[in-house]
Amino acid sequence: MDAEFWLAKWDRNEIGFHAQHPHDGLVQYFPTVCVPPGCHVFVPLCGKTLDIHWLVKKGYTVSGVELSRRAVEQLFDELEIQPVISSLTTDVTVFEGDGLRIFVADIFALTPSMLGQVDAVYDRAALVALPAASRAEYAQLLVGLSQCATQFLICVEYDQIKLSGPPFAVMESDVEHYYARYYSIKSISRYPVANGIKGKVPGYEHIWLLKPSEVRS
Template sequence: MTPEFWQQRWERGEIGWHRAEINRHLAEHWPTLNAAPGCRVLVPLCGKSRDLLWLAAHGHRVIGVELSPIAAQDFIAEHGLTATRTQSPPFERVTCDEVELLIGDFFALMPAHLGTIGAIYDRAALIALPPDLRQRYAAHLAALVPSGAVSLLISVDYDQNCMNGPPFAVNAAEIAQLFGDDFHVAQVGDHDVLDDEPQFRARGLDRLTEQVFCLKRR
């Protein structure tokens, strides 16, 4: 699954993963994560999510990383934001008050691009990645944040034989395998959401759960 795949999805407007509303698991579980007040929050593969604004409204400096410049343009336009653009090679940095968007390849991120990150929010990043990229993603996240940084991770689980991703099924056992060496991992939610997502039933699923995890960097 190449960067061009995702660029083309944005160009064609095929962004079924996008949600217009604030994620309910974010609103429910973020307060219990005990992220340091005012800390920088990293949001990988952020798209044009409204969750960025929710995090900023709760006192955080938010840094979203997104491959597609279309996503950044839409985010600015849809929320009536004023943006300044600077170069932070190999990224373009788009700043809208307390939200910054780094446009480019997540795997090119270095700590110097981010400053000190206190928390991570992943709603749809890990599950967008095929198996061969997930361990690389987990290791790269660990390299970007200091000990004590916390993370809210939302995954999905279903019978992968019934549907090809994305989104890919990443169950609790795989989460533990991917992150357990570098993070303390605790599952805090498991929700049947198939009735809320009829498009996945149409794709052949008879089971779909959203699983919520709190992580803390060792």
């Protein structure tokens, strides 16, 4: 899944991952188990998710990163926010307005100083969008970028033999493999996905809360 894969998806409007309502788990759990309104939330690989609409309307300050400029233009249009657009580097452009800031970039081009201090990370369809070969590097990057901020992580679990991703199956052992060095990991909710993964194979969504450990190695 290189950049061309995702940019082509946006260009062809093949965005089956884009949900038509904010994620139920976000609405139900995020303000109480993760961080309250007013906090700064980082949304990696954000697309034009309605989760950002919900977070902004709840009073969170939101930063995101997304490869596709088309997606980010649509996000601001749909929110009816007129962005101020500036180039930070040749590879990183930023759209800003009304408590929302989205970097148009490959997440691997972001630095902690560009992002600044964040209170929490909201990862829905980001870790699971990446193939196994780049997931560990992404997880490590996210820990560094967010300076080990609390994470609200939504994974999908299914038999990877029966279906190729994305979304890729990320099981409990994978979450532990990527994050147990940095976080205490708590299961918040696990439930079957209605109609299965991509309507094809049975699977579950699993919501995790990752809280920074006292002692980090």
